[in-house]
Every structure is written in structure tokens, then in C-alpha cells.
Amino acid sequence: MPEPVRYRCTSCGNLTRFDVTSVRRTRAFHHFTVGGALNVEDEQVLDERVESVDCRWCGPAGVVEPVADVEATG
Numbered sequence: 001m002p003e004p005v006r007y008r009c010t011s012c013g014n015l016t017r018f019d020v021t022s023v024r025r026t027r028a029f030h031h032f033t034v035g036g037a038l039n040v041e042d043e044q045v046l047d048e049r050v051e052s053v054d055c056r057w058c059g060p061a062g063v064v065e066p067v068a069d070v071e072a073t074g
Contacts, residue, residue: 006067009055017056018064024048 007018028043055062 011062
């Protein structure tokens with residue numbers, strides 16, 4: 001699984017709340033019980049692409065950028 005990316009809104013300084021839209025392609029083992037309940041096991045992310053990141057506070061008007069070093073933000 002890819003490393004999570006930390007974001008920062010350059011408009012308001014938000015570091016904690018973002019709406020992230022992404023496309024993910026996975027392979028997973030689907031295990032159905034005799035009663036029909038589904039358990040998804042051994043899920044592997046084969047490809048993941050982030051399409052957009054919006055600040056939850058500013059909305060689409062905010063300018064969001066990835067934070068290179070988490071320690072540099074504090």
C-alpha cells in the first residue's frame with residue numbers, strides 16, 4: 001500500500017481535514033459465509049491515483065499542497 005500523503009491548505013493553514021477523490025484498482029479475496037455475509041480479505045491495492053484534494057474548510061477555493069516533511073510543519 002502506498003505511503004499516505006499529508007496535505008496542507010496554503011489558504012487557511014488546515015492540516016487535518018480534506019476531501020480526497022481518488023481512483024483505486026484492487027484485488028481482494030471475497031469470502032462469503034454460508035448465510036451470505038461477505039468478508040473481504042487480503043485486499044491488495046494494485047493502482048491508486050488521486051484526482052483531487054479539496055480543503056474541508058475553504059472548499060475548492062483553497063489551495064492544497066502535499067507536505068514534504070511532517071516534522072517541518074510543527
